[in-house]
Amino acid sequence: MWGMFMQRDFEVVEREACFRGFYKLDRVHLRHRQFAGGMGPVIRRELFVRHDAVCVLPYDPQRDAVVLIEQFRVGAMDKAENPWLLELVAGLIDKDEEPEEVAHREAQEEADLVLGPLWPVSRYFPSPGGSDELVHLYIGRCDSEGAGGVHGLPEEGEDIKVHVMSFADAMQAVRDGRINNAASIIALQWLALNRDEVRGMWK
Incomplete structure (x- = not known):
């Protein structure tokens, strides 16, 4: 079923500010609920933070x-x-x-x-x-x-x-x-x- 997860189904463990200019780059450490059930391991993702x-x-x-x-x-x-x-x-x-x-x-x-x-x-x-x-x-x-x-x-x-x-x-x-x-x-x-x-x- 599509849409089974919500905001409460992920957790940001840490968020690092890697670069600050007109744009921003963050490194996010997070974990999220998995389709098989339960929370997954902490993963690390770089996030390009832009204006809409x-x-x-x-x-x-x-x-x-x-x-x-x-x-x-x-x-x-x-x-x-x-x-x-x-x-x-x-x-x-x-x-x-x-x-x-x-x-x-x-x-x-x-x-x-x-x-x-x-x-x-x-x-x-x-x-x-x-x-x-x-x-x-x-x-x-x-x-x-x-x-x-x-x-x-x-x-x-x-x-x-x-x-x-x-x-x-x-x-x-x-x-x-x-x-x-x-x-x-x-x-x-x-x-x-x-x-x-x-x-x-x-x-």
């Missing part, structure tokens, strides 16, 4: 187009042929903000877009084996006419190019691997499944 993130796919229901951004990603430089990735608008919740506020703010900063209503898609853990990051994922209504150019905050080293793509072209980019990051793939596939409903509500 907000990702939003700007979607223009009138033109059936999406707005994606392109920027250099250090995490892809050793494992991708091209480390400039096509992505969603995204940002971290590092202030006293609601996820929806972050979505609207980042759309303006990264793509010079004013978003309309947001459609919540999911909240998910992108890498729970070693990180506590939680992603809030949305589709955001937009008018893509005139969207483009290079944006971002220079003081944060951002150099972000904006692309407007038809929904069909974006899905083809998922199929052929040009879009190769989790949030973008999840959002586009969700939109593929729910596009008729979204367009019906937003037209």
Whole structure:
């Protein structure tokens, strides 16, 4: 049966602070209840402690187009042929903000877009084996006419190019691997499944 365990079924024995910067790294000593019954042995896990993130796919229901951004990603430089990735608008919740506020703010900063209503898609853990990051994922209504150019905050080293793509072209980019990051793939596939409903509500 799924969901048989709860918060009380694990115990943190010790938590060490290994690194403190913009991000944090902890070493956690813990034990948890096992499927066979009883508590297991103490295990040690490194945990990358991150701010939660907000990702939003700007979607223009009138033109059936999406707005994606392109920027250099250090995490892809050793494992991708091209480390400039096509992505969603995204940002971290590092202030006293609601996820929806972050979505609207980042759309303006990264793509010079004013978003309309947001459609919540999911909240998910992108890498729970070693990180506590939680992603809030949305589709955001937009008018893509005139969207483009290079944006971002220079003081944060951002150099972000904006692309407007038809929904069909974006899905083809998922199929052929040009879009190769989790949030973008999840959002586009969700939109593929729910596009008729979204367009019906937003037209």
